[in-house]
Amino acid sequence: MPANFTEQRIKKIFKIAESNVKEKIDLILLKNGTEPHLDLSFFYITGLEAGLFEGCALASYPDGETRVYTSKLEEQSALKGKDRFQVITFKDRDHLAKMLKKDLARSSNGFSIGINSNELTHKNFEDLKKLYPKAKFVDVSSAIVMARMVKDDQEIAAIKQAAQIASKAFPKLLDFLKDGITEYKVSAFLNATMQDLGAQGPSFDTIVAFGENSAEPHYSPRDVKLRKGYFALFDYGAKFRRYCSDITRTVVYGKASKQQREIYQIVREANQLGIDASRVGVKAGEIHQKVSRFIDTTKYKGRFIHSTGHTVGLAVHDGAVIHPAFKGTIEENMVFTIEPGIYIPGLGGVRIEDDIVIRKNKAEVLTTAPKELIEV
């Protein structure tokens, strides 16, 4: 990876944006709200690993130049990237506004500012409009999504490490399970184990769901105890250098019933189908259709109630879904999940989720935890 990835990433965004919107964009301006309303593209462009940067701004130009506007509070954190971009420190909101107006208003007759509507709050947009009354605002969010969707080597290395951490936590998790342990305790154990293995933190609120709770895809762990015969579903991930992994494994605690085994094998097969279908040039919708149609040929028709997957990166849900709702085509170096599931309210559910990176000829699976049916 060459030294200045900030410049490379900026040029990539401009290239896509200008081909999308068919007009000149003078600069791209990002502005963070307060946590959690931070623009993750701020971190994509800067590569800053530490710091929150609430209320901070970033301006990037077509030639790859970037200026980061930071408060005193994060100045030290920002300066870690000073070889890649200019760091400008503001005293307060008014000072920032004054500097943004002065530094960026290249022409009093108007200029065009690319904004990231997906991650810019409407309030911040209104403030920018007041600051630059003659500017034309152009939404470049789809260019940013597309740029971020195809990862560079440095990003893939971070996600790979995040996926390795999550995978290594899985056998430790199995050893930790015992009669009567709560979802709650297991979730705490998983998070601690991932941090011990080098994670910056969990990439989202860890899901541990026992028994019928496993039928609720976005369940939150509670005080529910593990009992023989339960499905136990674990959906979790690590953050490493701000990049996320996202894995799901489901096991049976005790001996699997015939039905549990049957559901598991169908989901297992669907997961493999999804991975095999993920190749350069196919449509995301085709992957989903292969997976969902397969499940619909079984007696569990209609029990797969979400997309087959989603891209992963700085955000766990990093811009696109593996579903016909996303019209795009799979490209080399995209990273996304394949996560079919079958959910039966009152009984439970099985989901098997992997993170894959698309290589020239096939998908490489980054989450290496075992996928055969495990009876703990």
Next chain:
Amino acid sequence: MPANFTEQRIKKIFKIAESNVKEKIDLILLKNGTEPHLDLSFFYITGLEAGLFEGCALASYPDGETRVYTSKLEEQSALKGKDRFQVITFKDRDHLAKMLKKDLARSSNGFSIGINSNELTHKNFEDLKKLYPKAKFVDVSSAIVMARMVKDDQEIAAIKQAAQIASKAFPKLLDFLKDGITEYKVSAFLNATMQDLGAQGPSFDTIVAFGENSAEPHYSPRDVKLRKGYFALFDYGAKFRRYCSDITRTVVYGKASKQQREIYQIVREANQLGIDASRVGVKAGEIHQKVSRFIDTTKYKGRFIHSTGHTVGLAVHDGAVIHPAFKGTIEENMVFTIEPGIYIPGLGGVRIEDDIVIRKNKAEVLTTAPKELIEV
């Protein structure tokens, strides 16, 4: 607390909004983006403890009625609030748009929709404008901030529990410290300990900073080892029922130098000054001025580089700062931090942070971990 807090919270928002904007608002409409761009007010109004609700919407009416639009994926999670609001399930984005248009367009001659510009993405705003071309959009974000800033009993109970968890973790943390342990390991231990004590998770990325790193207020833990004579700064918090706590304690590992002791005592005194100044009826700016002026009377003038505090709630930074930038007056049942610090690049920093709730006659400190200088 009466059963239907959703209705009470909605009525509170409408009351403030209508007195702020001096016009009739037909409904308030919230729309979530994808994680992390979720409107926390969605959770304030619904009180839903589980679920992500990406892309979901909520409509509330002046009479307290609320409709929650959820995808199939979160239907089970949403139904947990069915005694407080109506749950409407959509199949996909288009279906949601169709339903929103049909359910909410009360008059084809136009109506006024309150939006939360602080937490609504600009993209979602543009989509709403297309959906309701005749509607008038009114920003009610400041009313939402104000409503959320004064907590009800149920909210205070959750924050109190979150603060207790963080406080109880502190002595365990001290026992865990030893020569050569990394910031990284300590941060993992803190998170696990809080979860063991009942936290849903950390309320933000835990800061553990040794030695000179403690001079960087928003530092992220690294592979740095604890050595005798270092300041060790811990800034962390627990999430409990989605509500946050936020505490900072600084200790000296080994015997404190004269200068370390001096810095610590000034910050300790500043912390107490801030707490004592926090009373019903004072301006937030007055509290900050008392604290910062005190520090500026010492030889560490200019070394306190951030606000004295911020409100805490569903967000760690829940709307207002304890600083002249916030023009508001302190009211009963506000919850905020008091967190003075002194930072000396190259040497280190001290911060002492508490969460307090404003009662009729005084501030109640929720974070009960000890504050005298500890030499570990």
